[in-house]
Amino acid sequence: MIAALATLLVFQLLGEALVRTLGLPVPGPVLGLALLLPVLAWRPSVLAMVRPTAQTLLQHLSLLFVPAGVGVMLHLQRLGDEALAIGVALVLSTWIGLVAAALTLQALMRLTRGSEPDAASPEGRS
Structure with a gap:
């Protein structure tokens, strides 16, 4: 779970960094997820690692x-x-x-x- 959370947070950080560096009118986490999508499609092992943690987060989305x-x-x-x-x-x-x-x-x-x-x-x- 820690590796999956770290992966999600790294992509969020990448998205935030790109948005701030390039001055894009897109939220950083959205860009981070857009960057994560091709990685998940390209590497099914990353998808298998992230899926359980992502499903757990989605189950508790209302708390956010x-x-x-x-x-x-x-x-x-x-x-x-x-x-x-x-x-x-x-x-x-x-x-x-x-x-x-x-x-x-x-x-x-x-x-x-x-x-x-x-x-x-x-x-x-x-």
């Missing part, structure tokens, strides 16, 4: 949200003051994400289907 919940409670007044801006940002970002996903899906469907019309589409009916 306690500090965030405490932070929200500490800044509840500020959240109330900024409620309109937060609400607008949440609604707009949700809609923008949905539109981006729909457009991406549509473009990928066109790429995979080619130029032949679909039988269910109006162009495919005679």
